[in-house]
Amino acid sequence: MIDIDAVRADTPGCGHVVHLNNAGASLPPVPVINAQIDYITREAAVGGYEMAAERSEQIEAVYTSIARLLGCLGSEIALMSSATDAWNAAFAALEFERGDRILTAEAEYASNVINFIKAARDIGVVVDVVPSTASGELSISALESMIDDRVKLIAVSHIPTNGGLVNPAEEIGAIAKSAGVTYLLDACQSVGQLELDVESLGCDLLTATGRKYLRGPRGTGFLYVRDGWSNEPSVLDLHSARWTGPNSYEVLPDARRFETWEFGWAALVGLGAAVDYALELGLDRIEHRIVDLAGQLRRRLAGMPGVNPNDLGTRQCGIVTFTVDGVDASEVVGRLREQWINVSVSTPLSTPIDAERRHLPDLVRASVHYFNTADELDRFVSALDFLATR
Numbered sequence: 001m002i003d004i005d006a007v008r009a010d011t012p013g014c015g016h017v018v019h020l021n022n023a024g025a026s027l028p029p030v031p032v033i034n035a036q037i038d039y040i041t042r043e044a045a046v047g048g049y050e051m052a053a054e055r056s057e058q059i060e061a062v063y064t065s066i067a068r069l070l071g072c073l074g075s076e077i078a079l080m081s082s083a084t085d086a087w088n089a090a091f092a093a094l095e096f097e098r099g100d101r102i103l104t105a106e107a108e109y110a111s112n113v114i115n116f117i118k119a120a121r122d123i124g125v126v127v128d129v130v131p132s133t134a135s136g137e138l139s140i141s142a143l144e145s146m147i148d149d150r151v152k153l154i155a156v157s158h159i160p161t162n163g164g165l166v167n168p169a170e171e172i173g174a175i176a177k178s179a180g181v182t183y184l185l186d187a188c189q190s191v192g193q194l195e196l197d198v199e200s201l202g203c204d205l206l207t208a209t210g211r212k213y214l215r216g217p218r219g220t221g222f223l224y225v226r227d228g229w230s231n232e233p234s235v236l237d238l239h240s241a242r243w244t245g246p247n248s249y250e251v252l253p254d255a256r257r258f259e260t261w262e263f264g265w266a267a268l269v270g271l272g273a274a275v276d277y278a279l280e281l282g283l284d285r286i287e288h289r290i291v292d293l294a295g296q297l298r299r300r301l302a303g304m305p306g307v308n309p310n311d312l313g314t315r316q317c318g319i320v321t322f323t324v325d326g327v328d329a330s331e332v333v334g335r336l337r338e339q340w341i342n343v344s345v346s347t348p349l350s351t352p353i354d355a356e357r358r359h360l361p362d363l364v365r366a367s368v369h370y371f372n373t374a375d376e377l378d379r380f381v382s383a384l385d386f387l388a389t390r
């Protein structure tokens, strides 16, 4: 069991806000804050390059920690500035030809879909959306029936940004593997929230951010590239490649070929501290606590007049979405913010295919983390009840 008093004592933000915006950016714990302050303070004293040399072991340890989190090798990790940065780097390395097919899910993240549309326009790839089951996840039988020789990529968000469902990432991985198709998993909302293991997920590429469920600093993320997935990045520099002659270069053999030279190391050592913190607590325990709290919250919202829970999925996570009769989502967020309760708005523009199909309006998104408490949920529910019934 997680010692909730201890993790809250470790989280200065818990003294100020009821933070239910962990799918936006979570509250960092003290070790994450201190790792950055320590790094930046010493860096200011000794010099940036000198500091990176002095702390080379601490920097290497960031890769090792992320590798432990995902069950992979350190050489399969590239550090990035966001999940988008990681996803774009991976997607741009794919070599499509006209007529190649990309399969994706209905609740795919808008940034990813925009890049699919661009590839359709620029190259002539065909983007096919795999239908969902009645309970909202990507349908495995539909995916199976859509595989043919022209499918070159399966790209899916593990947890969509706009709701509580968890897509069947492992089953998708098994299909991708048997069809020999590259599988790009957007784990932006699942990393730090669910126990992840790239072997069982069966993905070739996985993208993640630091600031959400991992509780790391903003401006951090990472990309997992399976050893043996050998595509060349679309962007190279003198870090990712070596200039070997007037007309030649050699690209790094491992995932770091997707990085470029400059890094904000203070933030990235903060990310390493965040991963270590999560590993120390145990991802199984984290997942169990989040799913339990979110389940409690959904049950309470379901019994409230004027509140309409909106989550799909047979397997659900810490993201809880709903609407309030007669009150816009942005007004709900603003009113709760006045009471130091943080939730966010999920707009149809963040998941356009799903939003159009289900005619979704702006949704209120309350995303719980393990450090939230039943008392905080009480405060949130009574503040919401006041808004819904006024």
Ligand SMILES: Cc1ncc(COP(=O)(O)O)c(C=O)c1O
Pocket (backbone or CB within 6 Å): 023, 082, 083, 084, 085, 109, 157, 159, 160, 161, 186, 188, 189, 208, 209, 210, 221
């Ligand atoms: C499913 C999903 N993918 C990708 C992203 C983008 O993450 P980042 O802002 O770190 O680039 C988000 C952000 O909310 C997301 O929900």
